[in-house]
Amino acid sequence: MIKLKSLILEKKLRVFDFDDTLVKSNSKIYVINKGKRKTLTTGEYAIYKSKPGDKFDFSDFDKVIAPKQIKAMFKVFKNIYRASGNRRLTILTARGAYKPVRQFFKDIGYDVYVVALSSSNPKDKSDWIETQIKQGYDDVLFFDDSKKNINTVNKLKKKYPDIKMITRLVNYD
Secondary structure, eight states, rough: OOOOOOOOOOOOEEEEETTTTEEEEEOEEEEEEEEEEEEEEEHHHOOOOOTTTTTEEGGGGSOOOOOOHHHHOOOOOOHHHHOSSEEEEEEEESSOOHHHHHHHHHHHHOOOOEEEEEEOOOHHHHHHHHHHHHTTTOOOEEESSOOOOOHHHHHHHOTTTTTEEEEEOOOOO
């Protein structure tokens, strides 16, 4: 007698951060405090310690300014984009506007789903991924340049031990 194994399809979710993971842009964050304006790159902002009275201006992120693909990560992105099988590829960005990011990808020939969180809080990325897990995704691969984001998403591994979850901290020079 031949026994047949039941075929269980995994629901795969592939998630990439945008800024400093896939693309380096000239978008800046402006910090205004006591009438003085300071300019930060996304890398500087990631480690910036907020001071009382700081007001942040993220208006540069309403567009993608002078984007340059990060070659090594874009190669990974392209391979996942072209891979066969059932997977959802998502660009998960802290930016407030998804349209400029989506347009960037359309302009270079990729139709991708973009989620703009309007938040740089690592918990918001983790919460979004958790929502996807609750919707049935059981195989998650997450790429981000922020150690804080990676560490926060990694906490989901304990909460969902049956989910295949891989996180990759992206470093480039």
